[in-house]
Amino acid sequence: MYTLKSMVRRGTPLAAVVAIVAATVFPSAAVFADALNPLTERSLLLSSSAPGYMNTDGSGNSEGSLNAVGENYAPAGSGPNGMKTGETFSFNVSTDSSVGGGANAIKAFTLQYCTTAAGLCKAPGNNTGDSRTSDRETNAAAIAAGHKTSDLDVVGTFTDAEDGALGAGQFQILVNDVPSDAGWTMTTKTVEDSTFGDSTPGSGLDGLTGTKNFIVLTSSTGIQPTTGQNVKVIFKPSSSVYITNPGEGAFFVKMNTYKDDNTSGNALLPDTDDNILDGGVTVANVMTDSIHITTKVLETMSFSVGTRNRDTVVLSNPDVHGTCDPIQVVDGNRLQLGNPDAEYSLETGKAWDVYSYWRLSSNSSGGATVYYSGNTLANTVGDEIAPIGPTAASSTPGTEQFGLGFVDATDDDESPVDKFDPAFKTLVTNEPDRFKMPKLYYMTPETNYANGTGTINGGSPTASFAFEKESNTVPRVIAQNNDHVISCDTAKMRYVANIGADTPAGVYTTKVNYLAAPQY
Numbered sequence: 433m434y435t436l437k438s439m440v441r442r443g444t445p446l447a448a449v450v451a452i453v454a455a456t457v458f459p460s461a462a463v464f465a466d467a468l469n470p471l472t473e474r475s476l477l478l479s480s481s482a483p484g485y486m487n488t489d490g491s492g493n494s495e496g497s498l499n500a501v502g503e504n505y506a507p508a509g510s511g512p513n514g515m516k517t518g519e520t521f522s523f524n525v526s527t528d529s530s531v532g533g534g535a536n537a538i539k540a541f542t543l544q545y546c547t548t549a550a551g552l553c554k555a556p557g558n559n560t561g562d563s564r565t566s567d568r569e570t571n572a573a574a575i576a577a578g579h580k581t582s583d584l585d586v587v588g589t590f591t592d593a594e595d596g597a598l599g600a601g602q603f604q605i606l607v608n609d610v611p612s613d614a615g616w617t618m619t620t621k622t623v624e625d626s627t628f629g630d631s632t633p634g635s636g637l638d639g640l641t642g643t644k645n646f647i648v649l650t651s652s653t654g655i656q657p658t659t660g661q662n663v664k665v666i667f668k669p670s671s672s673v674y675i676t677n678p679g680e681g682a683f684f685v686k687m688n689t690y691k692d693d694n695t696s697g698n699a700l701l702p703d704t705d706d707n708i709l710d711g712g713v714t715v716a717n718v719m720t721d722s723i724h725i726t727t728k729v730l731e732t733m734s735f736s737v738g739t740r741n742r743d744t745v746v747l748s749n750p751d752v753h754g755t756c757d758p759i760q761v762v763d764g765n766r767l768q769l770g771n772p773d774a775e776y777s778l779e780t781g782k783a784w785d786v787y788s789y790w791r792l793s794s795n796s797s798g799g800a801t802v803y804y805s806g807n808t809l810a811n812t813v814g815d816e817i818a819p820i821g822p823t824a825a826s827s828t829p830g831t832e833q834f835g836l837g838f839v840d841a842t843d844d845d846e847s848p849v850d851k852f853d854p855a856f857k858t859l860v861t862n863e864p865d866r867f868k869m870p871k872l873y874y875m876t877p878e879t880n881y882a883n884g885t886g887t888i889n890g891g892s893p894t895a896s897f898a899f900e901k902e903s904n905t906v907p908r909v910i911a912q913n914n915d916h917v918i919s920c921d922t923a924k925m926r927y928v929a930n931i932g933a934d935t936p937a938g939v940y941t942t943k944v945n946y947l948a949a950p951q952y
Contacts, residue, residue, distance in 0.1 A: 471524065476715040489505035495508070514582075529655070556681070601668070601673035737765070783833075798950070809929060
């Protein structure tokens, strides 16, 4: 095609013959050039096909009306936002711009948005009124009034992306996916035919919009793709620079490339400029309403408290090991605290400890809080072992103490007694997204209860504990997370007790309750 076009410029007699033949097919010289050199394999990808009056997500949130936690699911350039869209044009060139020493370099692109693929042009849109009078409704007025209308409009000026780093409010030109660094400039204008439809003022939807429907990109040096190479023109919107979709129906974008970057007067207008390299073609797109899907995820919660972590129980059939099995209740959750060789009694010269577990899962996106509630160890006549209090303290044998703290349940696998079920460990290895090691993934222990791991006897015990007997009436926070769903968080609690030489004799008991409260 380029060879045939070039032959027109050779020798006068031959040129005359070719011109006569061409005139029988094409009505004008401009159309002759376009038809011989179309842009091929054309496409236009919109960031949103929603009408321009739509800018909200499925819950009605938008840039100006964020959701309850300040998130925006309909930003500029997103699927729900037809008011502030971005666009990607992709096409292959016909002209070989690499020949001729730069004479055929592409120095300009024009993109004209129209309601028809050929002939007279009116910018797409369905706002009421006619720009040939003063009563054409603006997009802002239509949207504020809740109308289902909008006119296509290019709002603001996109700037050339620096070093190929495409950012919000910028455009980028690529040749075979390599960004151009030719220093491009964008301008916009309104290019509609005054005689489109009914030229009588106030002709309504057949009238003109008066919005910016013509984009011009220019560079003094341009690009020089070879025949068949792909060119992309990408517009990435921001909250202040964007393209608004029309309110309904199909629209067409007339595309042309030029070998001149002159923007004065009628230059770079397809009907008047003879510097067109490729073009005379369109890409099409159509506005569609979004599919609105509504469903519910009901609140769920699993909270178990017990004295045995079933991950340490060897099962005859590995398939029955669940992804987050409840903590097991053994012997009614009764723990014997003290020397097992002396009927589980406490000693003045040695601290004793016992353990329990709790496991929490909740689909609350606002996380959850775990509390404890209970009295300190007390006998039937009201004697009490002094609670450690709200501030963490180390175990001190010989001094009355009762407290609790967190330890790492994964340490169970290091003990000689509580080894993890090998089948469970295999499941964790093979399916880590489903099967979890027993530990806190999201919940954070309160500081005074966080360091229960370590020694409780000897010269310098390293573990620390706390306990408030007032929790019996006002539960105390022991762990929490405020911004994440909780998936199988497992806590291992350690209880420590010491007595003094003057601690009254008797049988001492207490009940410690754990309460979980998700935040929805």
